[in-house]
Amino acid sequence: MAKALGILGLQGDYALHARALHRLGIPHRLVKWPEDLKDTSGLILPGGESTTFLNLMEKTGLRDAILRFAQEKPLMGTCAGLIVLATRIQNQKMKTLGLIDLEAKRNAFGRQIHSFQAPVRILPFQDHPSFDGVFIRAPQILSLGGETQALGFYQEQVVMARNRNVLVMTFHPELTADTRIHRFFYQSFVQTV
Amino acid sequence: MEIFKLDKDFKIKVGLAEMLKGGVIMDVTRAEQAKIAEDAGAVAVMALERIPADIRAHGGVARMSNPRVIKEIMDTVSIPVMAKCRIGHFAEAQVLQALGVDFIDESEVLTPADDKYHVDKGSFKAPFVCGCRDLAEALRRIAEGAALIRTKGEAGTGNIVEAVRHMRTVQSEIKRITLLGDEELVIQAKEMGVPVDLLVFVKRKGKLPVPNFAAGGIATPADAALMMQLGAESVFVGSGIFKSADPEERAKAIVMAVANYHNPEIVAQASEKLGDAMPGLEISQIPRDQIIQGRGW
Numbered sequence: 222m223a224k225a226l227g228i229l230g231l232q233g234d235y236a237l238h239a240r241a242l243h244r245l246g247i248p249h250r251l252v253k254w255p256e257d258l259k260d261t262s263g264l265i266l267p268g269g270e271s272t273t274f275l276n277l278m279e280k281t282g283l284r285d286a287i288l289r290f291a292q293e294k295p296l297m298g299t300c301a302g303l304i305v306l307a308t309r310i311q312n313q314k315m316k317t318l319g320l321i322d323l324e325a326k327r328n329a330f331g332r333q334i335h336s337f338q339a340p341v342r343i344l345p346f347q348d349h350p351s352f353d354g355v356f357i358r359a360p361q362i363l364s365l366g367g368e369t370q371a372l373g374f375y376q377e378q379v380v381m382a383r384n385r386n387v388l389v390m391t392f393h394p395e396l397t398a399d400t401r402i403h404r405f406f407y408q409s410f411v412q413t414v
Numbered sequence: 415m416e417i418f419k420l421d422k423d424f425k426i427k428v429g430l431a432e433m434l435k436g437g438v439i440m441d442v443t444r445a446e447q448a449k450i451a452e453d454a455g456a457v458a459v460m461a462l463e464r465i466p467a468d469i470r471a472h473g474g475v476a477r478m479s480n481p482r483v484i485k486e487i488m489d490t491v492s493i494p495v496m497a498k499c500r501i502g503h504f505a506e507a508q509v510l511q512a513l514g515v516d517f518i519d520e521s522e523v524l525t526p527a528d529d530k531y532h533v534d535k536g537s538f539k540a541p542f543v544c545g546c547r548d549l550a551e552a553l554r555r556i557a558e559g560a561a562l563i564r565t566k567g568e569a570g571t572g573n574i575v576e577a578v579r580h581m582r583t584v585q586s587e588i589k590r591i592t593l594l595g596d597e598e599l600v601i602q603a604k605e606m607g608v609p610v611d612l613l614v615f616v617k618r619k620g621k622l623p624v625p626n627f628a629a630g631g632i633a634t635p636a637d638a639a640l641m642m643q644l645g646a647e648s649v650f651v652g653s654g655i656f657k658s659a660d661p662e663e664r665a666k667a668i669v670m671a672v673a674n675y676h677n678p679e680i681v682a683q684a685s686e687k688l689g690d691a692m693p694g695l696e697i698s699q700i701p702r703d704q705i706i707q708g709r710g711w
Binding site (some may be wrong): 331 | 426430433455458488494514516517592670679
């Protein structure tokens with residue numbers, strides 16, 4: 222029996238990530254406390270409010286636990302999850318995890334009335350690169366550092382990036398019925414690390 | 415039979431509601447309170463002129479907040495900012511949208527501006543949340559374009575009984591609809607005063623097409639855990655925080671309780687250090703004309 226993939230369940234749209242993994246037949250489990258990480262094969266940080274995530278991660282001890290977990294295991298973050306995993310956030314003093322070298326800007330497109338849906342191009346999906354990008358009060362990736370590579374674009378902007386074991390995107394694949402990004406994370410990160 | 419479909423714009427609105435799940439939305443009247451709420455882990459704040467307990471105590475017409483105060487709140491916090499407009503007051507809603515608030519609450523807590531009609535919420539770019547006491551009311555608000563539903567409860571009382579009644583009513587009516595035959599739906603829709611396509615959605619999926627949160631009377635971490643276990647996907651806390659003896663600690667404790675609503679040990683731990691909750695009101699002691707939940711059509 223394959224190990225379960227963890228989904229950070231402190232707040233946010235974690236149930237929609239669970240739905241995507243369920244559709245793919247990938248076993249999964251919510252992570253609310255450090256001990257929930259035991260025997261998981263990786264961790265997805267969902268959409269939600271990054272300030273709430275960081276606040277509760279500090280109080281539950283998950284912050285240090287995830288930092289240790291990330292030395293060996295893969296992580297994926299969508300929107301707020303990206304903010305939590307990034308090294309630098311423009312104009313904000315947030316104690317993020319710094320697990321992927323990039324600078325991001327929160328709510329970069331504006332407020333909710335500027336949220337939108339538009340096609341993005343995902344490079345690893347060579348033959349059919351178009352993916353429905355749902356951007357909700359979305360952040361922007363301003364610059365990539367170190368070994369971080371761009372994997373997806375909205376027009377000319379980078380909206381998806383990776384390093385050795387971390388995959389992040391500024392949009393929400395879990396809000397669509399398209400499970401290709403979850404499958405990509407599972408096959409190219411979880412099953413290979 | 416045709417099933418209710420969420421179009422692209424509606425999905426973007428519901429998308430923000432999805433991001434707010436498993437969290438606490440706190441009523442605030444000033445920027446300093448908004449900062450306390452954000453630091454405590456709130457997923458959003460709700461700007462209003464006076465908190466419900468004060469509206470109840472002082473009476474008069476309760477209106478949308480001053481735009482200057484809403485702007486100060488928006489400049490102070492990075493989390494989404496919601497604000498209330500009066501039922502049917504589409505001009506207040508237009509102002510709130512122009513200010514850029516992230517969610518508009520067409521709220522029974524303020525004095526209604528229209529005794530017949532609600533705002534045509536589908537025509538706005540900003541998403542709306544509305545209160546309900548039962549499934550019919552929830553579906554009428556969704557038909558008008560609400561992207562998020564909450565129980566009304568009885569705001570400003572610190573008494574959870576009405577929110578529990580409303581949540582249980584909605585959940586049990588949803589279950590009942592799933593058992594109906596297709597041939598019963600048109601007459602059922604007529605009796606409930608709701609569009610058929612929304613009833614078809616409820617019958618097929620066994621849930622509302624938008625998230626369902628709780629509000630109206632939540633004062634303690636255990637109140638929040640109760641509503642989450644009854645099926646609420648997040649909670650709004652109004653007077654419960656800033657009318658208590660220790661707003662900061664209470665705000666943090668309710669956030670912790672909502673994240674761990676299924677875990678009584680954590681709810682106990684979160685509650686231990688708290689001082690007095692807001693003073694509560696027994697519903698039967700409230701004069702009939704001061705019952706807020708009856709507003710909405």
